[in-house]
Amino acid sequence: MGIVAQLNQDRINDFALRVGTVNGTGSASANSLLLQALFRMGIPVSGKNVFPSNIQGLPTWYEIRVNRDGYTARSPDFALMVAMNPQSLKQDIAEVQSGGWVLYDSSKELGEELLREDVTFLGIPLARMCAESFKKARERILMKNIAYVGALVALLDIDMDVVKGMLEEKFSHKPALIESNFRAIRMGADYAREHWACPLPVRVRRMDANRDKVMITGNAATGLGCVYAGATVGAWYPITPSTGVMDAFKEWCERFRVDPETGKKRYCILQAEDELAAAGMVLGANWMGARAFTPTSGPGISLMSEFIGLAYYAEVPSVFVDVQRTGPSTGMPTRTQQCDLILTAYASHGDTKHIALYPADPKECFEFAVAAFDLAERFQTPVFLMSDLDIGMNDWVIPRLAWDDAYRPDRGKVLSAEELEKAKSFFRYLDVDGDGIPYRTLPGEHPRGAYFTRGSGHDKYGRYTEDDEAYVEVVDRIARKIASAANHVPAPEIHRVEGRKAPYGIVSLGGAHWAVLEARDQLLAEGVDVDYLRVRGFPFGAEVDRFLAEHETVFVVEQNRDGQLRMLLALETPCPRTKMIPVNYYGGQPLSKGHVLGGIRPVLERAKTEVAS
Amino acid sequence: MGIVAQLNQDRINDFALRVGTVNGTGSASANSLLLQALFRMGIPVSGKNVFPSNIQGLPTWYEIRVNRDGYTARSPDFALMVAMNPQSLKQDIAEVQSGGWVLYDSSKELGEELLREDVTFLGIPLARMCAESFKKARERILMKNIAYVGALVALLDIDMDVVKGMLEEKFSHKPALIESNFRAIRMGADYAREHWACPLPVRVRRMDANRDKVMITGNAATGLGCVYAGATVGAWYPITPSTGVMDAFKEWCERFRVDPETGKKRYCILQAEDELAAAGMVLGANWMGARAFTPTSGPGISLMSEFIGLAYYAEVPSVFVDVQRTGPSTGMPTRTQQCDLILTAYASHGDTKHIALYPADPKECFEFAVAAFDLAERFQTPVFLMSDLDIGMNDWVIPRLAWDDAYRPDRGKVLSAEELEKAKSFFRYLDVDGDGIPYRTLPGEHPRGAYFTRGSGHDKYGRYTEDDEAYVEVVDRIARKIASAANHVPAPEIHRVEGRKAPYGIVSLGGAHWAVLEARDQLLAEGVDVDYLRVRGFPFGAEVDRFLAEHETVFVVEQNRDGQLRMLLALETPCPRTKMIPVNYYGGQPLSKGHVLGGIRPVLERAKTEVAS
């Protein structure tokens, strides 16, 4: 069969595999062992965890893609399926590429109806083997996972020493586990070598692509960014997929922020009673002069809306991390989307507009987390760090993080006690410098610094007012202030076709970036001239306007139903909405090349035929 | 002085006056007495209450405009100022038109510094006169207000019999009050006649413009609309300026909905612990099949955001009345704005879009309230009735309300027990008819009608799902469903220049309507061809697209800072934002002609000069 033939040609460091298991059975650690091994072999690799909103017993999947060219966006073309879960066996077998392989537990016969002509079945009696070589029930379940890793080591030609090394590191404190785990690995590998021609045509080979790389989740990087930004107060209410941010902040703080003498904390994490309270705590702490933040997800942002409006109008710096998940409402808490763009841009009643940052990977989560605090204090307003489940919860291979020790927080215009002592007077909301940004003071510093923070109507002196002109003067200044932030949010990343003016442009953001890059390269290879701009901050700057103006046709690629980035571009740039063609995928999986091309190709075709006719 | 001369020409039934008093001193009833008298004299009239967010002791104003041509939008050109409040005397005197009159309490000398050359001061020793003719302290305060009404009766030539008649009606149950009040009226009137040439050139004269009119607030009309719509459950948390809606619902229900035998209620009003709870109660009651609603204002909508998303995704009918006030945050609770348009159109996280209705006066509040319930049940989704403080809390003269007894609620697709008995199966979210609207059932009706209402991912059968295609199928249908509502919301009101194609178009909504009408008539009179479309519902229909397309330049007139209607038009119609010129007033007062012309004129001038050059 053609396809089989194709797959049977060597495909080194260029394929995707999927592992189907039961959640809560320890397969997670086995899968990350696998991912890490490939990473340490220097191969560009990515892992995507597809898990249910449930704690134990339901089907869960883990996808790994290796790609020598560095394309690590999700790929749904699975050359190899590790089908360990009877519940999902049927679906899993159905989803493997024609010509591919299915590794399954042959302790139990495969039902006739499941068999496929065009794939190769590799049966290995894992349950039986583990039952024979391990005593404890729990151990037998866990080792089954390690054993399929072993089989893959052989099938894919993974470096056994690397695996052994990792086990030794991981269990350095309990050597017994090193032995048992490695026994399971070898058991799987040996069986594979004895029964099948190893390695398979699809396999890996050492590269040197990861020399300056690290592997980390976006949530861990965000939490670390908050530590490096000097945040001292974190308030939160647990919600998937944002929980990891505070877990990480806590972990790093325990390491870096505990007074060695007293063992006391140089930080305070408040688990609030709900998201409204978490937002209030963030405002209160920032009011006092601490850098405070709250990580949450869509439902939390909805609940925080009232407080967000207060922070906007009373000009209280505050950082909100929105790790987006599939909405609306409770939606699919363990699936990803970019669906809170409109909500966060204009959150709360009345006229508002908020600064937002759109990281594309954990590296930017770290960097933008720091930027978020600087922007929040400089502009005295809420700032949203817009991550998502894919970036936040999956392990990503990224360039090693760097830190400039010369960095000092941008606290914005804060008057010191000394300055207040010298000053004749202080008024909270005066536009002294003509840049729309007033001066603020920190409570307790100086009697002259006192002012009244309120969400009710106030004039530029901070006094309560119901006078139309006094009210208008303040809200107009705030509008100017936020508009000016466009020049301070991270500039867009732009990829242009060398030398030629491209008729097509793509605009995208966040985690969609990687699939867009891959799709664009393919289009370029096919001779289609297409430029690409990745928005990294809101409000948008002049470069975005220019890019939109420069191209006849612009594709806006994003992971939501209604084209929310496209909506923002229509509202905030001169570009007419009609010129921007929506390319939306919102099924909850990370974006893949196919989604992008699927949206772009038909338009290109039409263009061709129009030209032709 | 020229201007004085001008004012000294007769201005019958064409002027505005302002009364400045202290709130909590009973001036409100005096002012409504005045308004009602003018109304009963058959003169087109409007009253605007400008009050503080405070219970007693602060300056408050009441503005009345009479206009024989029926223009009753707010007019800030006060020919007559009734300055009864020492606190605001200075400002009040400053605000009267040059050539106008100031009626003040001369019990206390006017300070030299307050005097103005170009206005006529009419001093009347109200305090002293009341002290002489009334005993009780409270009475003296109250009667001072009635007495200035008396002076106005003489100065403006208001029909004394009409006033007497109203007092007789009002105090029919306590005749003593008729006497004392009428005494105060006469006292004021007599003093005026003795000391000044009455009536003034600015004065009123009987007309017959109000034969089929009534006078009522928007909140009262909305509450009545909910009664006529058959709403049985009202849940709310008090908030200015929406409180009157539930007060009215309660009042009408007590009159029309109490079982004569048992005295028990055929309705249930739940004063919730907060707006989140109020929204939940509305969802719960609608789920059971009752028509339920909640009135609130901006802050309440922010707090309800999470529930609104649940109602959208789980497709629970629900009616939210947003009586808008000046935002953001607490803002100015006693000032008006149209500032929740974006929030309500896309409320809650994830991809959402909601139906909204934009009444322009109490008549439409009544009619649209009924429509809101029909739309909510037909489309099984939240519907927002977007009123505002000006419409909701001020008295408006409107055509008498009519009711068609043939009306029956549109419950939408609700399966009866009989239908379920016959049906083979029932699935909650199936698009049986291909119109995007599924069938629903009411709890308790029939075992086969059972389904699970949830905000988490579900497939078209109502089953929990995390499958991308099953999820997408449902949210795509919901998007289609909401889009189709464009043909069912109230059609826009369109005013076209007869016979000629107008280069200019105005688009506006809600209470801004009246100032726009007046401004447009003036432009027409000046020979400027300008058409006008008033949006009455969201999502917008094809007529709106067409109107925007037909005009070279479109002015979008609205009462918010950011041009939220313009934003919605840019997002929901093919019209490029750049073609729509924003005309925004957001100081918190009702819109007046001047605001509209002030925004439009400069553009016309520019156009002229461009043509010239």
Add this chain to the structure above:
Amino acid sequence: MTYIAKPVARHPGMRPNALGLTPRDYEGAMSTLCAGCGHDSVTAALIQAFYELDVQPHRVAKLSGIGCSSKTPAYFVKEAHGFNSVHGRMPSIAAGANAANQSMLYVGISGDGDSLSIGLGQLCHVIRRNVNMLYVLENNGVYGLTKGQFSASADVGSKSKSGDVNRQEPIDPVNLALSLGATFVARSFSGDKRQLVPILKAGMSHKGFALVDVISPCVTFNNHEESTKSYSYTRSAVQEVVETDFIPLRREITTDYEEGGVRSVKLHDGSTVKLRKVDQDFDPTNRGGVLEYLRASRARGEVATGLLYIEKSDADLHVLENTVDVPLVGLPYEVLCPGSAALEELQKEWW
């Protein structure tokens, strides 16, 4: 009207109830909770209670917030209407639903996170409104679904799976409900079906708000020795202070009233709750006394269980609001709409 659904299957030994239904007919979808989760036992007890009370499945309204506990309404009475709302806000949904249609049997399921953290305000107010419903709080001291953070009912000193130690005083829903004037307050243990079933039945029959705090261990995140919400601890420290027996109206045996140590409380619907006090100093009808008793037993490190307080209350939401006796949803539009003549009349006043 009434519809008796046909039982899916007749199982030998499964005596059909008055409606001809077996426990099987009160089941729902298959549970997706962890093996051994206390919540599944509560579900089983609920199924038994519905069955024994001859409840018509489609007359049940089952509601919940968000959490592992809040998932359970999907696992019982598939023919009931379910509303899995948002986190912590189920009480308001229940209040609104009940206001619209008091003829349904309302059963709300919640967790300690859902009820005592994000939902605390709504819980307090639904108690105050005395909404006629059974409210089951499946209390495990943790946020199960979000993987084991402390809830507001976590004990001082208890360790989370991530190693943190809780230092904050727990909120005791029983104590809270009693101080807010709840008229039916019980505590039980998911593992004790014998005790739980009659309490649930009594709660379903009680007119007004009935709170049942069920200690329901989270085997995955909070089942270690030290946790007062663990199987081991509850088995040892749980003290049943009143044995509850429930006799539906039809089944009532009028003879054995007030026999030794037994106290009978006749409920609004005529059925009877019989309480046999294990500890004689305990009086489940004296609010102050109960609070005192509970404080003492807490001090002894005991967890008192049983139907701890009951007061025959008729003043539920509808009595407080003085609504008509028929469900509002049942009122025909004709009686709700005043019509054109009334509108004409009314508008005379707007002149």
Add this chain to the structure above:
Amino acid sequence: MTYIAKPVARHPGMRPNALGLTPRDYEGAMSTLCAGCGHDSVTAALIQAFYELDVQPHRVAKLSGIGCSSKTPAYFVKEAHGFNSVHGRMPSIAAGANAANQSMLYVGISGDGDSLSIGLGQLCHVIRRNVNMLYVLENNGVYGLTKGQFSASADVGSKSKSGDVNRQEPIDPVNLALSLGATFVARSFSGDKRQLVPILKAGMSHKGFALVDVISPCVTFNNHEESTKSYSYTRSAVQEVVETDFIPLRREITTDYEEGGVRSVKLHDGSTVKLRKVDQDFDPTNRGGVLEYLRASRARGEVATGLLYIEKSDADLHVLENTVDVPLVGLPYEVLCPGSAALEELQKEWW
């Protein structure tokens, strides 16, 4: 550092305090409340308390939600930093602020609507967190600012200006705070400055959360005879069960400890609260007893006032969270940022 603001004016008879400030220096903007509003009396008592405690104005953080009561922070200590937040959510602002800077004196002002309806959840949780602050609940049984709807503390049977009758049981903040483990719980009456001032001072000096429920009549909407929140009723039914006297550290007279009927409680900062029990059966240090006593006095139609419960608590939010002793806002960035070397080191684990 410390700044002593210059008093605006020296008034004969206004003895300056240790900072050289007179009560005048603790005033704020002119009140815009109704003439006779109880809230203004509470403001006056607060001003007196600040003055007597020699508080540095700019070291005070005054917070509130929304309502007439919540407006009052504008009317005292103009040199303090004020935060007039949103309705019912002040406790979370206070908790966050306190977490960031525990060196300020936190005074929160709220109303019964702000605290017991929309804010009930946050109030309960700020109590549980034991945030170190004085929380004054100006309790008038109505929503004043929105013109007189019933609040959750309205009495059964009380009539609103619009003629409605409340049927729901009131929530008693004192009772609630006691059952949630509050360590300082008092009730007073806005009209009784003699009683209120020492209680406010004690509350400011108490470490941990101090709740003072002040019955503060709304003359405009709820001052009629039947209302238990009216001047007339409180004057008659209010029973002072403990007389409170407060002695700041410096002023302490060590001799008269434990003299007849007086009980002294030494506070965290060394100052002393002296409680003279009017009713000998009353023990303000026995939580259970207090709850019992209050239930009984409520039954007698009495409103017990005074410092009803006090427990020397050190375990405020910062102790519970084990934070460093200096305010987090005072930590220099250098000690907060691990720096590049640590980042290098850390990332070895990400390999």
